[in-house]
Amino acid sequence: MGPEIFGPLVAAVGLGATLAGLIDFGSNSLSVREMAAKRMDLGGFGSRLSGKLLIGTAGLTLWAVTFFVFARDSFLWVAGPIAFSQLLGQSFVVPLRARGRTDLLAAATLIDRLTVACCFLVLHLMDFGPQHMLWVAMAAGPVVSASVTRWILARDQKPDLSWSVSVNPWRNAKHYGVSSAAVSAQSLDLTIMSLVGGASVAGVYGAVNRWTQPMSLLAAAFTTSTAPLVAKMGSWRTAWPLLKRSSMLIGGAVLLCVGVAVFSEPLVAVLVGSDFADSAAVLRILAVGTIGAVLNQPVAAFLQALGNERAVSFITTSGVGIQLMLVALLTWAMGSIGAALAFAVLQTIILTLLLVTIVVSRRRSLIVIGRHSRGVRGR
Structure with a gap:
């Protein structure tokens, strides 16, 4: 096939x-x-x-x-x-x-x-x-x-x-739903590629785009087991001692991404053959981009668990929307490589915005606590 x-x-x-x-x-x-x-x-x-x-x-x-x-x-x-x-x-x-x-x-x-x-x-x-x-x-x-x-x-x-x-x-579930729908919409990249670049371009990309799933599964295992703990504890500080040991899953996922990026050419040659030789470069870029995706999963889930689902919804939705537009534009200009670049760049941008949200939310919490403490002393 x-x-x-x-x-x-x-x-x-x-x-x-x-x-x-x-x-x-x-x-x-x-x-x-x-x-x-x-x-x-x-x-x-x-x-x-x-x-x-x-x-x-x-x-x-x-x-x-x-x-x-x-x-x-x-x-x-x-x-x-x-x-x-x-x-x-x-x-x-x-x-x-x-x-x-x-x-x-x-x-x-x-x-x-x-x-x-x-x-x-x-x-x-x-x-x-x-x-x-x-x-x-x-x-x-x-x-x-x-x-x-x-x-x-x-x-x-x-x-x-x-x-x-x-x-x-x-x-x-409105804000959770918007974030979830946006993440699911990322799967439309192949559909867009088929329309813009044709079946062959989508086939080159589709042959390897799921090869980064093992890394995503490690991140998902960490996220699904720890996000409920964060929701139960109510803060990053109290939850971290319980999360520290299992965070090795994230480290392992990142190392796997690096390994796949380095050995993309022999992996493609052995697993799918010479018909998909062009997929090696696509896999390399996807593996690098998956590092951002691996980190995004727990960060977004923890923010949602602490009540910041509106911010996560906005970041995720706007990011995925931009990614899909870039998929269409870059596929037209560069083929399957362009779609891989769109994925990698947007994952990095989304991670940056999520980290900024963490900093802002922590500062707001400190301000509220400080005001509360001054009010108690004033009494």
Whole structure:
């Protein structure tokens, strides 16, 4: 399967990830914070989850059927099952994230990845069409992981899926939702590249753009286990002693990024062959840009956990919007290299703005504390 076929397929898979993020609209992240702070119980989460899954299933079914009937060759219909599986997988680990159960979260992620690999191998041995093996395997992984999580890993924290018309699944998730939708919209880069640069350009980029996922998974493991602690503790200072040891995950992710950047050419030659030789330069730039993405994850999550979700929402949304515009412009001018540069530059800018937000928020806290102390002395 060459870049011409691979490009539209990975673009549809990326679109599926975007749809999943739009349907969730930050409700999972909000639920993690509220459950960690003991402001939401399993019953409340179950009611929200039921409504979201019901509405999401109806919408994604309509999407898949419509594009399968009227635009089957575009592969846009594939985004439907991909979005549903990701929505399911991300939702059922919320109780584990809220409790900080990194061991069970790691097990759920491992089950997901092993299912994808095994499914892909079985379909390959069955001579299944190469254009369908990828999306079927990627859709199967989160579904199996969600099933195992609900019935085995989190059986003592299993929410009751009882839907009520009066429960809004996205209540109070506005700022979380905007940030989540913006992050999900990053997956539209492949779709934009297909439109601007053609299937071959998207295929060269899509062949390696997911190779930085292991580094992102390490950052996600650290973030999902520690963000609830930050929300519970209420400040950076009190939470840091509990975060210090697990911060090695971030260091490991950064080192992996450096290694991939250095050895990008032999990695591409061995794993995908000479047809994708141009992907080596793309992978190198993506690996460097992922260093910023790895650091952005926990910084943004900690700011949200401490009540700064509005600032994070603005930074993330504006950053991703600029990135996608740059993807279109630089793809037209430089091909797949341009899209990789857009990713790397914007991740660095977003990280800088998040760090500035930390400094500003800490200064405001000190000013408030100082005023309070003077008021007490004055009495």
